[in-house]
Amino acid sequence: NAGVTQTPKFRILKIGQSMTLQCTQDMNHNYMYWYRQDPGMGLKLIYYSVGAGITDKGEVPNGYNVSRSTTEDFPLRLELAAPSQTSVYFCASSYGGSGNTIYFGEGSWLTVV
Amino acid sequence: AQTVTQSQPEMSVQEAETVTLSCTYDTSESNYYLFWYKQPPSRQMILVIRQEAYKQQNATENRFSVNFQKAAKSFSLKISDSQLGDTAMYFCAFMRSGGGADGLTFGKGTHLIIQP
Numbered sequence A: 001n002a003g004v005t006q007t008p009k010f011r012i013l014k015i016g017q018s019m020t021l022q023c024t025q026d027m028n029h030n031y032m033y034w035y036r037q038d039p040g041m042g043l044k045l046i047y048y049s050v051g052a053g054i055t056d057k058g059e060v061p062n063g064y065n066v067s068r069s070t071t072e073d074f075p076l077r078l079e080l081a082a083p084s085q086t087s088v089y090f091c092a093s094s095y096g097g098s099g100n101t102i103y104f105g106e107g108s109w110l111t112v113v
Numbered sequence B: 001a002q003t004v005t006q007s008q009p010e011m012s013v014q015e016a017e018t019v020t021l022s023c024t025y026d027t028s029e030s031n032y033y034l035f036w037y038k039q040p041p042s043r044q045m046i047l048v049i050r051q052e053a054y055k056q057q058n059a060t061e062n063r064f065s066v067n068f069q070k071a072a073k074s075f076s077l078k079i080s081d082s083q084l085g086d087t088a089m090y091f092c093a094f095m096r097s098g099g100g101a102d103g104l105t106f107g108k109g110t111h112l113i114i115q116p
Helices: none
Strands: A004-007 A010-013 A019-025 A031-037 A043-051 A054-057 A064-066 A076-078 A087-094 A108-112 B003-005 B010-014 B019-021 B024-026 B032-039 B046-052 B064-069 B074-079 B088-096 B110-115
Touching: A004 A087, A019 A031, A019 A087, A019 A108, A043 A064, B003 B088, B010 B019, B019 B110, B024 B074, B032 B064, B032 B074, B046 B064, B046 B074, B074 B088
Parallel strands: A010 A108, B010 B110
Antiparallel strands: A004 A019, A019 A076, A031 A043, A031 A087, A043 A054, A064 A076, A087 A108, B003 B024, B019 B074, B032 B046, B032 B088, B064 B074, B088 B110
């Protein structure tokens, strides 16, 4: 019962570096999401995807890119890391939208120094 | 756009007591869904309870129940017989109906502490 799996769990980046957060789900969910959670705040949507080949921006997309080549995988790319991107990142998935439960990964802690 | 407001940054109660967490939201949608998620220190997001706005009956899940007041746009969570394991951040969240592809809109959370 893997569910939503994110890697890495922890990462320290230097300003200007790039990296990719990996996310995979084994529930055959068509919808996938990336959220970020800043200290003392709720989660904010970065990008989402309703199926392979289809992605769209959420509330806070600047500085990130995504792709969805398969149903299972939804990687998040950080280009030119900035201290403002220090956060906890959550990948999530659901079977469709419209009220269906969204399942979350365990989070990835990213620090940009 | 939707907004979700949780006005209690932190609450503390004794074990076995009942506690109510508040949540209000603002939306122009008529059909939507509301959720409470629990986030323990491990940071895992765990679904506690789900409410469909078109249903008048309040959702319940064991010791957890909600008081959904659609006209007042209020969605509070009641935890009965609180346990030490209930200590966590609790987030209220909103999802539009009719697709929901843009996921959940979260409040800032309430830190609930259960004292022994």
